[in-house]
Amino acid sequence: MPGSFTRRVLLAGALAAGLGGCARGPDGGAKGSRVVVNYWEKWSGFEADSMQQVVDDFNGSQDRIEVRFLSVSQVDIKLLLATSSGHPPDVAGLWSDNIPDFSEKGALTPLDAGLAKAGIGAERYIPLFWEMCRHRGFTWGLPTTPGCVALFYNKKLFRAAGLDPERPPRTFSEFESMSRRLTLVEVERSGRVVRVPLDDLTAGERAARRYTLVQVGHLPQDAGMFLSCWGCWFGARYFDGDRRIEAADAGNVAAYEWMAGAARSYGVDAMKNFVSGFGVSQSAQTPFLGGAEAMVVQGPWMTNFIRRYAPGLEWGVAACPAADGVGDGHPVTLAQTDVVVIPRGARHPREAFEFICYLQRREVAERLARSQQKFTALRDVSPGFLRDHPNPAIGLFIELARSPAARAVPRLSIWHEYDAELSVARERVLSLREAPAEALAQVQQRIQWRLDRVMRRWDAVGAKRIAEWKAYDAW
Amino acid sequence: MTPGERRRTWAGLAFVSPWLVGFAVFTLYPVCASIYYSFCDYDVLSPPVWVGTLNYSDMATDNVFWLSVYNTLVFNLIALPLSLVSALALALLLNQPVRFQGVFRAIYYLPSLVPAVAGAMVWLWILNGRHGILNQALMAVGISRPPLWLDDPDWAKPSLALVSLWGCGNTVVIYLAALQGVPRSLLEAAMIDGASAWRRLVHVTLPAISPVIYFNLLIGIIGGLQVFTTAIIMGGAERSTLFYAIYIYYNAFEYRHMGYASAMAWILCLLIMALTWLASRASRGFVHYQGD
Incomplete structure (x- = not known):
């Protein structure tokens, strides 16, 4: 019957088209004579727009590669799943940690x-950021x-x-005393109802809360x-670099003691009540942006x-002052970098590599940094970069990163779990439910247990994996 | 089987094959694979390595695992009875022959149609310790220091239990359907015998709808032990709302301990089966089916 035949043909055609679509994947492999490089990045909003501009410039600068930029939320989790399924993007934007x-x-x-072939090495970067791209002796991404x-x-x-607005705190004790005056x-x-400094409260008013x-x-x-990393300003080590977690070292305990002191000073209920009135970080509802917090530790963003x-x-x-004796006179900061990586199983690693090398050109990196109000990871800064930069404080951040x-x-590898445990300990210390040493001892025990598990696996597979990495050369 | 029957069988199978394939690929295989992974050290990216019962023995010493069990059970002990009783009370009210009955029913069912994420975001602001409308109302009636709800570990679980009531419309609808089926003759007979409204409820209506109460209890246990979306969005101070399913998610996708997460999932499955069995045993004397 003609009708039946037509239906069969239509169904078969639809099935073939559907299966064909599944097998080919979203990138289509090549556009005309150009190789398509899929690039997933965590940024959204104006940060994504600025990278899109860089991508457009790259696409316009040559006729062999077309980079397709996609803004992806929770990029780390999605990259993990895409990589495990064998269909990762060619380039992904992650965090150095x-x-x-x-x-x-x-x-x-x-x-x-x-x-090595492209002539890109450590000498080009601020050492801290270059090291962030490396692990177990190999380089995994570029900043x-x-x-x-x-x-x-x-x-x-x-x-x-009554404080001098041009003189921020220079020592930790100044930071503390100014903070009290500003509360x-x-x-x-x-x-x-009267408004008075916290220190003017009578003992009775404090006790009555x-x-x-x-x-x-x-x-x-x-x-x-990293909310849990105040320890950096107290000389905390966190990890010995090999197999031992140091969550409860003296520096970290001192940082948590300081937090407990702040909770006692403000009053736990009063502080919780104050904090609960504000929204999430980096929004209009933060206490600093709302004019209710005088000092906050934040990045150039x-x-x-x-x-x-x-x-x-x-x-x-x-610079945020550190506790006495920490930093040997140098300003202390905590740094991180956004990185671009090439996932395992990427279909076009050579073209992806060409794109991430393009991002390392000084003029490209500076254009991207300027549009995001940040700085670059490069040692070499062009003469006009600071002068034309829209962020008036960018020089300070560059200086801090080089400290x-x-x-x-x-x-x-278990840093995110470690960070989560430190955050829980911080919450318990701030509510004075647990003493700092006790809370950190629990973090120590738990994360050491996790690290031992990870190391057991690494001991089993590490040698094989390193041999594979050494042998890898798709360039 | 005749050739015609065989052809019809194949045709039937062909028509249900999309579901069969989907079930096999997206449910049956993952369920079977997770049994194997639960005995492995598996991080999703590398091939799984057999570790025997290590994941299960690790659970015994993992304090956070036990905390998640505790949080989940306490939440259910608060939320489940509260939800069953509130939904029943609402259903009884909405079953009264009053004007605008349909409008009231629609109003109480409406929150069930709100996406969980949107509802959670609204509740985050309602429960805000400082500016939340709930605390403003409590202060207006003279409670000078109302709880901080989610920011107070002692109040976080009751807060989420309160939020869970917001979506009880589905349960109300099931109760309403059951109430329509209560034999009118029995209610009339009780009324003629002089039974008060309370006695009619206790001795006629509740026994008549007991299979539905039992059904809602089972569904409540199964759903309550897997509570996830609202809790992960709204959070709670000091891990006070770290429920079992959330801890599975963290292990599987945040920390990439997929083997451990798989083992946890199977323990949850066994726990649900055990509680369901217990509920069915305990309810034998209370559930009355028509014709019994």
């Missing part, structure tokens, strides 16, 4: 042989936009508290990239958020 985990699990392509943190402060609040509460006295924090000098919950959410904020920025006392989070 993903590298130990992803590389040890065999999810990334080692770049060393290609970098795009790095960041480190400094102390942003609100000049108007400084002035109102205000509301309390009812003689039937009237009938006051409300309305402005704080700083919040220990607010520490930029903060200027974007100030411009967007609090354009009237009168702000300054300086011998600049720190990165531990190079550990």
Whole structure:
């Protein structure tokens, strides 16, 4: 029957088209004579727009490769699943602290042989950022936009508290004393609600807990990239670099003791009540952008958020002072970088490599950094970069990143789990439910147990994996 | 089987094959694979390495695992009875022959149609310790220091239990359907015998709808032990709302301990089976089926 035949043909055609689509995947392999390179990046909004511009420039600069940029949320989890299924993108934008985990699990392509041929090496980068791209003796990615943190402060609040707005704290004790002066509460006295400094509360008012924090000098919950890493400013080590976790070392215990001191000073309930009134980090609802926190540790990206959410904020920025004796006189900061990697199983590693090398050109890296208000990981800075940069504080961040006392989070494949445990310990310490040493001892025990499991696996597969990495040369 | 029957069987199988293939690929295989992975050290990217019962023995010493079990059971002990009783009470009210009955029913069912993420975001602001409308209302009636809800580990689980009531519309609909089936003759007979409204409810209505209460209890246990979406969005201080399914998710996708997560998933499956069996045993004297 003609009708039946037609239906069969249509069904077969639809099936073939569907299966064909499944087998071919989304990239289509090549567009005309160009090789299509799929690039997944975590950025969205203006950061994604700025990278899209760079990608467009790359696509326009040659006629062999077309990079297709895709903004992907939770890129680390999605990359993991795509790589395990054998269909990863050709390039992915991760964070530097993903590298130990992803590389040890065999999810990334080692770049060393290609970098040697391209003449790209350590000498080109600020050492801290180059090291972040390496793990177990191999290079796994290249930096795009790095960041480190400094102390942003609100000049108007400084002035109102009788402090010099052009003189931020230089020592940790100054940071503490200024913070106390900048902390205000509301309390009812003689039937009237008055606003007074926290230190002016009477013992009775404190004991009755009938006051409300309305402005704080700083919040220990607010520490930029890694909330649990205040230990860096107290000389904490976190990890011995080999097989031993050091969560409960003296520096970290001192940092957590300091947090507990802040909770006692503010009052646990008053502090929780104050914090609960604000929203998530990097939004208009943060206490600093709302004018209710005088000092906050944040990265260069903060200027974007100030411009967007609090354009009237009168702000300054300086290195965040460290505890006495930490940093040997050098400013202390915590740094991290965005990186681009080539996942294992990428279909076009050579073309992907060409693109990520393009991102390392000074003029390209600076254009991207400028549009995101950040700096580059390169040692060499062009003469006009600082002069034309829209972020007036960018020079300070570059200086901090080059400081011998600049720190990165531990190079550990289980860092995210470690960070989560430290955060839980921080919450318990801030609510005074647990003593710092006790809370950190639990972190130590748990993360050491996890690391032991990871190392047992690495001992079983490490030698084989290293041999594979050494032999890899698709360049 | 005649050739015609055989042809019809094949045709039937062909028509259900999309579901069969989907079930085999997306359910049956993952379930079977997870049994194997639960005995392996598996990080998704590298081939699994057999470790015997290590994942199961690790659970015994993992404090966070036990905390997640505790959180889940406590949450269910609060949320499940609260949800069953509230939904029943609502259904009884909505079963009354009043004006705009349909409108009321629609209003109470409406929250069930709100996506879980959107609902959670709204509740985050309602429960905000400082600016939340709930605490503002409590302060307006003289409670000067209302709880901080999710920011207080002691209040976080009751907060989520409160939020879970928001979506009880589905349960209400099931109860309403059951209430329509309560034999009118029995209610009339009880009324003629002088039974009060309360006695009619306890001695006629509840026994008549007991199979549906039992059904909702089972569904509540199964769903409650897997509570995930609202809790992971809303969070809770100091791991107070780290429920079992959330801990499985963290292990599987955040920390990449897929073997351990698989073992946890199987323990959850056994736990659900055990609780369901217990519930069915315990309910024998209370559930009355028509014709019994």
